[in-house]
Amino acid sequence: MNPLQPxxxxxxxxxxxxDAAWGHAQxxxxxxxxxxxxxxxxxxxxxxxxQRWGTQFKSEGRMELVLCYRGFIDRLTQAVDxxxxxxxxxxxxxxxxxxxxxxxxxxxxxxxKLIERRSHELRLSADRAEQKQTDEFGARxxxxxxxxxxxxxxxxx
Numbered sequence: 001m002n003p004l005q006p007x008x009x010x011x012x013x014x015x016x017x018x019d020a021a022w023g024h025a026q027x028x029x030x031x032x033x034x035x036x037x038x039x040x041x042x043x044x045x046x047x048x049x050x051q052r053w054g055t056q057f058k059s060e061g062r063m064e065l066v067l068c069y070r071g072f073i074d075r076l077t078q079a080v081d082x083x084x085x086x087x088x089x090x091x092x093x094x095x096x097x098x099x100x101x102x103x104x105x106x107x108x109x110x111x112x113k114l115i116e117r118r119s120h121e122l123r124l125s126a127d128r129a130e131q132k133q134t135d136e137f138g139a140r141x142x143x144x145x146x147x148x149x150x151x152x153x154x155x156x157x
Contacts, residue, residue: 011111024100027097042076
C-alpha cells in the first residue's frame with residue numbers, strides 16, 4: 001500500500017468539502033445580488049411614484065386621493081424596508097459562506113503541504129536506504145577483493 005494513500009484520501013475529501021463550500025458561497029452571492037437588486041428596484045419605483053404624484057397633487061389634491069396615495073406610499077416604504085433587511089441578511093449569509101470557503105481552502109492547502117512533506121521524507125528515506133545498500137555493496141566488494149589478495153599472497157608464500 002502506498003504510504004501516502006490515507007493522506008491522498010483526506011485530500012480528496014477536503015477538496016470535495018471545499019467544492020461544496022464554493023457552490024454554497026456562489027449561491028449566497030447570487031441570493032445577495034438578487035435581494036439587493038430587488039431593494040433597489042423598490043426604491044426606484046417609490047421615488048418615481050412620489051415624483052409622479054407630487055406633480056399631480058400640485059394641480060389638484062382631493063382628500064380621498066391624497067389618503068389613498070399616503071396609504072400606498074406607507075405600504076411601499078414598508079416593502080422597501082423589509083427588502084433592505086432581506087438584502088442585509090443575504091449579505092451576512094454571503095460573508096459567512098465566504099469565511100467557510102476560506103477555511104476549506106486553508107485546510108486543502110494544509111493537507112497538500114503535509115503530502116508534500118511526507119513525499120519529501122519518503123524520498124529522503126529511500127535515498128538513504130539506497131546509499132546504505134551502495135555502501136554495503138562497496139564494502140563487501142572491497143572485503144572480497146582484499147580477501148582474494150590476502151589468500152593469493154598466502155599461497156605464494
